[in-house]
Amino acid sequence: MALLVVEDLHKRYGKEEVLRGVSFTLERGETKVIIGPSGTGKSTLLRCINRLTEPDRGRIWLNGEEITSRRTNIYKIRAQIGFVFQDFNLFTHLTALDNVRLGLIRVKRMPRREATERAMRELARVGLADKANAYPAQLSGGQQQRVSIARALAMDPKLILFDEPTSALDPELIGEVLQVMIELAEAGMTMLVVTHEMGFARSVADEIIFMEKGVIVEQGPPEVLFTNPKVPRTAEFLRKITEFYGESS
Amino acid sequence: MTASDWQGLLKGVPSLLGGLGINLQILLGLVTLGFLVGIVIALIQVYGPRPLATLAVGYEWFFRGVPEMVLLLLIYYGLRQFHVPITPFIAAVVALGLRSSAYQSQIFRGAIQAVGSRQMMAALSVGMTRLQAIRHVILPQALRLSIPPWSNEFSSVLKDTTLASAIGVIEVFKRARFIIGRQYGLALPAFMLVALFFLVLTYMGNWILGALERRYRIPGFEAKGTGERF
Ligand SMILES: Nc1ncnc2c1ncn2[C@@H]1O[C@H](COP(=O)(O)OP(=O)(O)OP(=O)(O)O)[C@@H](O)[C@H]1O
Ligand SMILES: [Mg+2]
Numbered sequence: 001m002a003l004l005v006v007e008d009l010h011k012r013y014g015k016e017e018v019l020r021g022v023s024f025t026l027e028r029g030e031t032k033v034i035i036g037p038s039g040t041g042k043s044t045l046l047r048c049i050n051r052l053t054e055p056d057r058g059r060i061w062l063n064g065e066e067i068t069s070r071r072t073n074i075y076k077i078r079a080q081i082g083f084v085f086q087d088f089n090l091f092t093h094l095t096a097l098d099n100v101r102l103g104l105i106r107v108k109r110m111p112r113r114e115a116t117e118r119a120m121r122e123l124a125r126v127g128l129a130d131k132a133n134a135y136p137a138q139l140s141g142g143q144q145q146r147v148s149i150a151r152a153l154a155m156d157p158k159l160i161l162f163d164e165p166t167s168a169l170d171p172e173l174i175g176e177v178l179q180v181m182i183e184l185a186e187a188g189m190t191m192l193v194v195t196h197e198m199g200f201a202r203s204v205a206d207e208i209i210f211m212e213k214g215v216i217v218e219q220g221p222p223e224v225l226f227t228n229p230k231v232p233r234t235a236e237f238l239r240k241i242t243e244f245y246g247e248s249s
Numbered sequence: 250m251t252a253s254d255w256q257g258l259l260k261g262v263p264s265l266l267g268g269l270g271i272n273l274q275i276l277l278g279l280v281t282l283g284f285l286v287g288i289v290i291a292l293i294q295v296y297g298p299r300p301l302a303t304l305a306v307g308y309e310w311f312f313r314g315v316p317e318m319v320l321l322l323l324i325y326y327g328l329r330q331f332h333v334p335i336t337p338f339i340a341a342v343v344a345l346g347l348r349s350s351a352y353q354s355q356i357f358r359g360a361i362q363a364v365g366s367r368q369m370m371a372a373l374s375v376g377m378t379r380l381q382a383i384r385h386v387i388l389p390q391a392l393r394l395s396i397p398p399w400s401n402e403f404s405s406v407l408k409d410t411t412l413a414s415a416i417g418v419i420e421v422f423k424r425a426r427f428i429i430g431r432q433y434g435l436a437l438p439a440f441m442l443v444a445l446f447f448l449v450l451t452y453m454g455n456w457i458l459g460a461l462e463r464r465y466r467i468p469g470f471e472a473k474g475t476g477e478r479f
Contacts, residue, residue: 052370079376089371093390093467103375106385137469155375 001064003028003190004049004159009058011044018044019055020214026159031191032219033201035241036211042194045211046161049192050074050081063158079107082152082160087168088144090136096123096147097132100154108155122150126180142173146180153184160184162193196245198238202226210234254434261428261439268421269446272410275341275420279406282346287353292383294354295361305354312351318412320344325416341413349406356398360391396462403458404451421446 002025011019018041026032034042047053049060051067051074060067067077090099097119104115123129126146136144145165152160165181166174178200185191185204195201201208202222209219210231218225218234229235250258293305312320324347325340335343364387372382411422425439 050374052373075376075378078374081374083371083374085367085371085374087367089367091368091371091386091390093393102385103377106381107376135468137467151375 001061002026003030003063004192005059005061006045006049007059007061009045009048009060010056011041011048011053012056018214019048019058021058022211022214022216023058024209024216024219026190026192028190029188030206031185031189031193031204032207032209033205034192034194034209034211035196035201035237036217037237040211041214042211043163046083046163046192046194049161050078050083052078052083075107079103079155080158082149082155082157084145084148084152084160084162084165086164088136088141088148090144090148090151092136095133095135096128096139096150099136099147100151103151103155119150119154122154123147125153126150127176140173141169142176145169145177149177149180149184159190159192162191162195164194164196166195166197196241198242198245210237212237250434250438254432254438257428257432257435258438258442261424261435262442264424264428265421265439265442265446268419268424269450271338271418271420272407272413273450275338275345275410275413275418276407278342279346279349279410280403282342283349283353283402283406286347286350288357288388290350290354291357291361294358296379296383309351309354312348313355315348317345317348317409318415320348321412321416337413337417340416341410341418345406345409345412348409349402352402352405353399356395356402357391359398360394361387363394364390393462393465393467396458396465400455400458403454407450407454408447 004026006025007023009019009022010017022041022045024032034045036042044053048055049067055068058068062077062080065072065077067074090096091102094102097116100119100122101115104110104118105112108115110118120129120132123132126149128143128146128150131139131143131147134143136147139147149160149165162181166177169177174197178197181191181193181200182204193200193205205222207219208222208225210217210225212233218229218231220229225234226238229238290305290308294302294309297305315323321341321344324344325335325337328335328340368386368390369379369382372386373379377385411420413420414423414426421443425443428439429436
């Protein structure tokens with residue numbers, strides 16, 4: 001069984017049907033990129049996967065355990081799924097080190113010393129060991145996002161969800177975050193990434209999922225989607241987005 | 250003022266200071282009660298299930314709406330009526346504390362909402378429970394934001410402690426009136442002295458709260474450099 005299985009996911013907000021039957025799988029070590037127009041339900045999909053938002057219908061399994069079952073301990077599941085937000089969402093009153101360490105101490109109940117060592121290792125991994133004692137407001141956007149990746153990594157996640165991790169960044173800061181993500185993919189981390197960075201999608205993703213209006217329109221390896229998509233709408237969207245965001249990365 | 254007035258005033262100072270001690274005790278009690286209940290009410294309003302949250306809103310509305318003097322009398326004489334052996338001191342702490350809890354809950358609610366749901370979401374995403382997130386992420390930030398408005402509430406309840414005299418607590422205001430009763434010429438100086446006491450206490454309280462605010466200020470948010478103001 002795949003590491004992550006999503007089956008027929010539905011979600012509505014009031015009258016608006018945001019997810020209308022989304023199904024896909026993610027193998028261990030795989031990176032999949034989700035693209036699609038604004039308001040299509042990409043963020044909603046990611047939030048349903050660790051049940052920050054409760055789906056209305058459909059089932060999700062992580063490592064064979066059904067996340068959507070009422071009997072699962074959702075807190076245990078969330079600790080195994082990293083989440084990287086568009087605007088970082090670091091805990092503003094804590095230093096970089098404490099941001100990374102908090103989950104280890106409070107959720108994993110790791111002894112303080114061990115937690116500190118682990119957190120420092122993750123900060124070093126994203127190149128920010130020297131910023132351990134800085135507060136979020138003292139860091140650039142790119143640095144904040146790298147700390148938030150370290151925060152996710154520290155929990156030893158089976159999977160990390162990225163929701164437009166570079167969209168809030170100044171262009172010159174995007175590269176440093178993408179670099180960290182590329183290294184993660186190379187190290188075999190399983191990742192599901194919502195992004196407009198087509199260069200990243202092209203070179204790193206095993207598969208691209210094109211979503212529109214709450215359904216998956218088409219999915220496949222980047223080579224296929226970029227050069228020979230089955231659905232005309234996919235080609236049109238890819239052309240538009242590549243024009244708009246470029247392929248700088 | 251005659252020489253005997255001065256003498257009378259001087260003799261009255263220890264009694265007034267003793268009375269002020271009672272005011273401080275009431276203050277400590279009511280602020281603590283108001284703080285604890287206020288936080289719980291605020292948390293229920295923001296995170297509680299709908300019916301409970303509505304109840305908490307009603308609570309806030311009631312205790313903010315009833316004049317404190319009426320509340321004081323209501324609780325003291327009301328409980329007495331039902332043969333609850335409540336002392337005037339305890340009644341004052343409870344009445345003023347509950348009133349303050351309503352105001353404090355409004356302060357804390359605003360601060361919790363200012364911290365924002367994204368911080369909660371980030372905390373949940375690493376596997377924390379709601380209570381852990383509130384304890385380690387939301388409240389530490391919300392309490393910092395609460396200090397300036399809380400200073401206002403502090404100054405206000407400090408002065409309100411004199412209302413306890415209305416149900417027979419022998420605090421500083423009551424004692425000033427005793428002194429004046431004995432020596433009418435002391436009316437002005439005695440009240441001025443009481444006013445001075447409260448001015449000093451307000452100043453000290455706000456100084457301590459200001460120091461607390463500086464102590465817990467989150468680095469990176471203050472204006473950088475020396476003497477720069479924005
Ligand atoms: N908490 C919510 N309450 C009500 N409606 C919501 C909520 N969250 C999202 N929506 C709606 O659901 C739809 C999909 O939103 P979502 O954020 O998932 O889209 P998206 O694909 O991530 O878009 P973007 O590219 O702009 O981030 C939008 O129309 C949005 O208004
Ligand atoms: Mg989104």
